[in-house]
Amino acid sequence: MPDPAVLEAVDVSMRFTVRGGLGRTATVRALEHVSLRLHRGRTVALVGESGSGKTTLARLFALMYQPTSGEIRLRGEPVGVRRGSTARAYYSEVQMVLQDPFASLNPMHTVRHNLRRALRLHHFDGDLEERMHELLRRVSLTPTQDFIGKLPHELSGGQRQRVSIARALAVAPKVLLGDEPISMLDVSMRLDLLNLLASLRDEEGLALLYITHDIASARYLAEEICVMYAGQLVEGGPAEQVIQNPQHPYTKLLLEASPDPARTVSAAGQSSFLPIADAGEPPSLIDPPGGCRFHPRCPVAKAECRTAFPARTSAADGHWTNCWLYTSESEAS
Amino acid sequence: MSDDLLEVRGLTVEYVAEGGSVRACDDVSFTVRRGEILGVAGESGSGKSTLITALTRLERPPAVTTAGQILFRPHGVAEPIDLVPLTEKQLRKHRWRDLAIVMQSAMNALNPVLRLGAQFTDVLRHHDRGLGRAGAERRTEELLSLVGLTAAQARSYPHELSGGTRQRATIALALACGADLVVMDEPTTAVDVVMQRQILANVLRLRDELGFAVVLVTHDLSLLVELADRIAIMYAGKIVEVGTAHDIYHRPSHPYTAGLRASFPPLHAPVERLHGIPGTPPDLRRLPSGCAFHPRCPKRFEPCDSVVPRLSAVGDQEVACHLHSHDRSEVVDA
Numbered sequence: 075m076p077d078p079a080v081l082e083a084v085d086v087s088m089r090f091t092v093r094g095g096l097g098r099t100a101t102v103r104a105l106e107h108v109s110l111r112l113h114r115g116r117t118v119a120l121v122g123e124s125g126s127g128k129t130t131l132a133r134l135f136a137l138m139y140q141p142t143s144g145e146i147r148l149r150g151e152p153v154g155v156r157r158g159s160t161a162r163a164y165y166s167e168v169q170m171v172l173q174d175p176f177a178s179l180n181p182m183h184t185v186r187h188n189l190r191r192a193l194r195l196h197h198f199d200g201d202l203e204e205r206m207h208e209l210l211r212r213v214s215l216t217p218t219q220d221f222i223g224k225l226p227h228e229l230s231g232g233q234r235q236r237v238s239i240a241r242a243l244a245v246a247p248k249v250l251l252g253d254e255p256i257s258m259l260d261v262s263m264r265l266d267l268l269n270l271l272a273s274l275r276d277e278e279g280l281a282l283l284y285i286t287h288d289i290a291s292a293r294y295l296a297e298e299i300c301v302m303y304a305g306q307l308v309e310g311g312p313a314e315q316v317i318q319n320p321q322h323p324y325t326k327l328l329l330e331a332s333p334d335p336a337r338t339v340s341a342a343g344q345s346s347f348l349p350i351a352d353a354g355e356p357p358s359l360i361d362p363p364g365g366c367r368f369h370p371r372c373p374v375a376k377a378e379c380r381t382a383f384p385a386r387t388s389a390a391d392g393h394w395t396n397c398w399l400y401t402s403e404s405e406a407s
Numbered sequence: 408m409s410d411d412l413l414e415v416r417g418l419t420v421e422y423v424a425e426g427g428s429v430r431a432c433d434d435v436s437f438t439v440r441r442g443e444i445l446g447v448a449g450e451s452g453s454g455k456s457t458l459i460t461a462l463t464r465l466e467r468p469p470a471v472t473t474a475g476q477i478l479f480r481p482h483g484v485a486e487p488i489d490l491v492p493l494t495e496k497q498l499r500k501h502r503w504r505d506l507a508i509v510m511q512s513a514m515n516a517l518n519p520v521l522r523l524g525a526q527f528t529d530v531l532r533h534h535d536r537g538l539g540r541a542g543a544e545r546r547t548e549e550l551l552s553l554v555g556l557t558a559a560q561a562r563s564y565p566h567e568l569s570g571g572t573r574q575r576a577t578i579a580l581a582l583a584c585g586a587d588l589v590v591m592d593e594p595t596t597a598v599d600v601v602m603q604r605q606i607l608a609n610v611l612r613l614r615d616e617l618g619f620a621v622v623l624v625t626h627d628l629s630l631l632v633e634l635a636d637r638i639a640i641m642y643a644g645k646i647v648e649v650g651t652a653h654d655i656y657h658r659p660s661h662p663y664t665a666g667l668r669a670s671f672p673p674l675h676a677p678v679e680r681l682h683g684i685p686g687t688p689p690d691l692r693r694l695p696s697g698c699a700f701h702p703r704c705p706k707r708f709e710p711c712d713s714v715v716p717r718l719s720a721v722g723d724q725e726v727a728c729h730l731h732s733h734d735r736s737e738v739v740d741a
Contacts, residue, residue: 123599230687260450262684294672327534331604332676335632347633349608352555
């Protein structure tokens with residue numbers, strides 16, 4: 075059994091009100107009853123397509139919104155949206171790395187300024203300069219004196235993302251939330267950034283949330299994978315179990331659709347691209363389908379899929395899914 | 408009739424700027440066979456998008472094609488046509504009828520204030536003056552049904568459609584006049600993996616039915632390995648390796664190809680610790696001497712920082728790397 079969760083979402087739902095034309099309003103049901111736990115020294119990958127609610131969950135963890143229902147707990151204590159010094163206390167433990175390293179660093183200021191601000195905001199009282207060099211070493215931007223005086227535009231995307239990580243590490247957090255941290259980087263830089271995140275997790279015991287649309291990278295980095303579809307978590311568990319033995323029809327679709335050259339290149343040199351049938355698109359979250367939101371696209375949908383979201387079925391190894399295929403009706407009621 | 412539909416020879420594209428020009432494509436040569444899917448893979452700054460705009464003669468200043476030929480042999484034409492010296496007016500005869508393009512962003516490729524159907528009939532009637540309105544509408548429906556869209560969707564404006572539907576529509580539009588060559592620039596980068604596979608499965612099926620060739624540019628080598636017949640790898644404005652998808656995946660010859668291939672973690676094969684390629688892609692304004700990849704190359708040796716390797720045949724592949732130069736064959740074993 076792992077330690078108790080450092081940070082967890084307990085049954086959170088999130089609804090946004092959006093204004094249309096002519097004073098009309100609509101409700102976006104972005105997240106429905108999502109629970110997710112982050113543990114010290116472990117990575118949870120949250121996988122899903124765009125619009126599935128991955129970023130909304132990360133923002134709830136970052137206390138950018140108050141969930142419509144449910145709560146975020148830090149070491150078991152419920153936390154709400156905060157300001158001032160209580161917010162600072164939270165952010166000294168929970169930090170976020172964003173997708174776009176071009177937008178997340180102040181372009182007018184050097185790496186030194188960007189790092190120093192984080193340290194000062196959190197009242198660091200040691201040798202600032204030495205700590206900054208130490209942070210740059212930690213993210214392998216060495217020799218550090220070559221990088222500390224640079225402006226963001228003088229760095230590559232990968233180097234910028236390392237600076238963002240160094241800045242997040244400035245407060246010695248316990249939890250790092252990575253929202254698509256590698257998707258804007260050049261392909262040849264991505265693995266080394268994942269390796270860096272893995273070493274921070276292993277050596278400093280960081281609890282890591284890795285949000286991605288790329289299930290192969292989730293498998294590479296994470297011990298646990300959770301799959302999200304249209305605001306609902308549909309499957310999760312040990313990474314290898316989820317990848318090699320997917321249960322939910324959506325997870326199966328996602329795995330089939332993901333590029334895997336090893337699967338299809340035959341020795342004859344004929345590539346045999348695995349086609350998938352047109353299976354529609356994810357629904358609008360303004361008026362999502364009832365029950366399991368995947369049912370309009372699901373090849374094995376049954377009557378109950380349209381009316382109610384299924385209860386969770388779990389296996390002994392921690393692999394779980396929410397799907398009527400595996401739920402007998404007596405259990406659900 | 409030759410089997411080669413397109414033959415690019417020594418194509419060089421420069422961005423002219425004050426204080427010197429930048430070569431985004433440098434002496435690029437390759438061929439595309441009829442009905443073939445040629446993938447072009449590279450990172451940002453490798454020149455792959457510049458290559459696409461030069462191939463379709465859509466480059467705009469400051470980009471200028473300074474050297475090379477693009478020999479094109481569309482159906483019904485005996486002698487190859489060199490696209491490079493053609494005027495815009497001459498090119499118009501070939502656009503859509505022989506050569507079509509699918510852009511990365513369907514939103515920008517479609518006219519936002521015209522219904523989808525109107526954009527199809529516009530193209531169809533421009534290229535076939537004898538086609539009446541009813542005929543054009545019928546043909547529009549046929550084209551949309553090729554990519555799984557309905558006649559009802561022809562009455563939509565682009566903003567009313569999802570990104571995936573829009574991208575399918577631009578593919579149908581590219582096929583409107585029976586082009587021999589469809590050039591695609593990151594056609595599925597803006598859509599999710601499920602839609603990506605649906606769209607590309609459609610492209611593949613239509614290629615089999617209609618026989619057009621595709622040049623497909625993307626940064627996603629793992630996808631190309633599944634999809635393409637042959638793959639060209641670009642680095643710093645040059646093609647560093649060309650080979651069949653199978654060889655590129657199983658027997659990469661250039662160290663950059665090998666590094667790029669190893670940069671995609673496997674989906675099912677056992678997970679091992681992988682490394683990307685050290686360093687960063689070079690700034691085209693300050694290219695390293697010799698082979699532009701040498702500062703990042705794990706196998707660099709004596710000539711790499713001084714002599715530019717030429718693309719030359721190694722078995723069925725073509726590689727630009729000193730490890731495979733004939734006069735240095737003794738070094739390969741080292």
